Amino acid sequence: MVFVSTHQLDARRLLCPMPVIRVQDALAALAPGEILEVTCTDPGALNDIPAWCRINGHRVLDTAQQDNEIVIRIEAGDGDD
Amino acid sequence: MSKQPKAVALISGGLDSLLAARVLQEQGVHVEGINFFTGFCVEGHTHAIRKQDQAKPKRNNALWVAEQLGIKLHIIDVIEEYKDVLLNPKHGYGQNMNPCLDCKGFMVRKADEWIAANGFDFIVTGEVIGQRPMSQRKETMPVIQRESRAGDRLLRPLCAKNLPPTLPEREGWVDRERLYDFSGRSRKPQMALAAQFGFTDYAQPAGGCCFLTDKNYSDKLVDMWQHRSSRDYQLDDIMLLKVGRHLRPAPNYKVIIGREEGENNFLEGYRNQFIHLRIASHKGPLALIDGETSEADLETAARVAARFSQGRDAGAVEVEVNYTDGRQQTLQVAPMALDAIPQEWYL
Numbered sequence: 057m058v059f060v061s062t063h064q065l066d067a068r069r070l071l072c073p074m075p076v077i078r079v080q081d082a083l084a085a086l087a088p089g090e091i092l093e094v095t096c097t098d099p100g101a102l103n104d105i106p107a108w109c110r111i112n113g114h115r116v117l118d119t120a121q122q123d124n125e126i127v128i129r130i131e132a133g134d135g136d137d
Numbered sequence: 138m139s140k141q142p143k144a145v146a147l148i149s150g151g152l153d154s155l156l157a158a159r160v161l162q163e164q165g166v167h168v169e170g171i172n173f174f175t176g177f178c179v180e181g182h183t184h185a186i187r188k189q190d191q192a193k194p195k196r197n198n199a200l201w202v203a204e205q206l207g208i209k210l211h212i213i214d215v216i217e218e219y220k221d222v223l224l225n226p227k228h229g230y231g232q233n234m235n236p237c238l239d240c241k242g243f244m245v246r247k248a249d250e251w252i253a254a255n256g257f258d259f260i261v262t263g264e265v266i267g268q269r270p271m272s273q274r275k276e277t278m279p280v281i282q283r284e285s286r287a288g289d290r291l292l293r294p295l296c297a298k299n300l301p302p303t304l305p306e307r308e309g310w311v312d313r314e315r316l317y318d319f320s321g322r323s324r325k326p327q328m329a330l331a332a333q334f335g336f337t338d339y340a341q342p343a344g345g346c347c348f349l350t351d352k353n354y355s356d357k358l359v360d361m362w363q364h365r366s367s368r369d370y371q372l373d374d375i376m377l378l379k380v381g382r383h384l385r386p387a388p389n390y391k392v393i394i395g396r397e398e399g400e401n402n403f404l405e406g407y408r409n410q411f412i413h414l415r416i417a418s419h420k421g422p423l424a425l426i427d428g429e430t431s432e433a434d435l436e437t438a439a440r441v442a443a444r445f446s447q448g449r450d451a452g453a454v455e456v457e458v459n460y461t462d463g464r465q466q467t468l469q470v471a472p473m474a475l476d477a478i479p480q481e482w483y484l
């Protein structure tokens with residue numbers, strides 16, 4: 057069994073592009089395959105974070121929305137898309 | 138150079154930087170994008186806050202441009218460093234509080250630092266001579282090169298033929314003959330080039346990607362500075378200037394009143410930092426009090442907030458005053474008549 061660590065990032069109350077910047081900085085410190093779970097409140101993050109991940113070689117595993125909170129799980133890539 | 142040359146393009150999300158980057162890609166240059174967040178960027182914010190705008194499709198244009206180009210985009214938080222640009226612009230302000238020339242020099246300098254740290258060869262911008270009255274003039278082009286310290290590592294592909302050859306042209310990394318000689322305020326050459334590249338859905342070139350070019354926003358910023366002991370600011374300060382009605386009944390305080398549900402929700406996030414008012418007896422806005430207030434001031438603020446509630450025509454409205462230490466007080470106030478609110482209170 058392979059253990060993959062999940063890192064949490066609280067980006068609530070931040071407006072885009074700040075959640076994207078926080079995700080970018082957090083992913084820079086992760087090894088490929090590690091998971092980042094970011095919680096946001098800006099609905100713009102639902103578009104912006106996946107768009108940023110697509111162009112920068114990371115993979116969005118899933119997104120969930122409950123009340124005013126959005127949770128996005130991202131698998132860190134190697135940065136060489 | 139046997140390896141593929143590498144350039145970083147300043148991507149604003151507008152058409153010019155999209156085209157500039159694409160022109161370089163056409164010549165086989167490896168391009169990545171860089172976008173600086175100053176805190177004053179219009180991109181996304183008001184859409185995110187206002188409920189009525191939330192149904193509209195939201196897109197960060199810089200990310201969209203990068204995706205169209207198939208390039209990486211590095212978004213850099215420069216909020217702290219940008220303060221010096223805004224507070225002490227060597228070249229002054231434009232029509233409002235926009236320090237465009239200093240801003241451009243700053244961003245190119247940051248890009249120059251970035252290429253040095255990341256092993257890139259040169260910088261690309263979408264500047265066009267004569268496009269902007271303050272920052273994109275023939276005289277300002279060398280100023281930006283000099284003050285950013287990027288020198289001839291800065292290439293402007295859309296107007297390069299009107300300027301002396303730069304390092305990437307001299308080194309043969311880029312063919313000068315395949316660059317452009319655009320100038321002036323006309324957008325037609327850019328639109329024709331966009332059509333040639335097959336770009337159709339680009340952001341309209343309105344020139345308004347920064348709140349500092351907005352008169353109303355600039356007025357509120359100046360008012361904030363005038364009523365504080367220092368011109369320093371935090372991100373929260375400049376975010377709050379984008380939200381709600383701002384009224385200043387007296388020099389010692391102002392009232393920020395949410396205009397709709399989305400703004401009220403946003404202001405809720407600041408309720409621990411400010412005295413805030415809630416309309417208890419009717420449906421109404423959340424109001425924050427920014428400044429030191431007396432009881433009489435709070436009553437005035439409550440009457441103003443009540444004016445924007447559904448109790449505006451009632452004889453009395455119950456307003457909850459919530460202090461930052463958790464204390465709470467309820468006031469019964471008569472909503473202020475609309476024509477009793479002096480126009481000069483509105484910021």
